[in-house]
Amino acid sequence: MTNSSGDAGYTDFTSNVVNVTAGGSTNFTLTPGFASSTYNEYWAIYADLNQDSDFDDAGEQLYSGASSSSVSGNISIPSSVVAQT
Numbered sequence: 903m904t905n906s907s908g909d910a911g912y913t914d915f916t917s918n919v920v921n922v923t924a925g926g927s928t929n930f931t932l933t934p935g936f937a938s939s940t941y942n943e944y945w946a947i948y949a950d951l952n953q954d955s956d957f958d959d960a961g962e963q964l965y966s967g968a969s970s971s972s973v974s975g976n977i978s979i980p981s982s983v984v985a986q987t
């Protein structure tokens with residue numbers, strides 16, 4: 903999944919779906935774009951692991967960080983997650 907947020911500030915990509923596997927992991931890369939000078943961007947990745955329509959539950963923030971350049975990492979999906987039917 904590759905998304906560009908454009909120049910509008912925050913962009914909501916929650917309608918985009920990517921399939922993951924319980925007990926599996928997936929790599930990600932987050933790349934900021936700047937019109938002129940660079941500055942820190944604040945990143946977060948969430949998953950609604952218990953499928954109750956929010957991201958407030960323990961462990962649902964899979965990644966957070968700040969950088970002015972690309973960041974890559976790996977997020978793990980707990981094996982206890984039940985597949986969406």
Ligand SMILES: [Ca+2]
Nearest residue numbers: 950954956959
């Ligand atoms: Ca939740």
Ligand SMILES: [Ca+2]
Nearest residue numbers: 954956958959
């Ligand atoms: Ca909840």
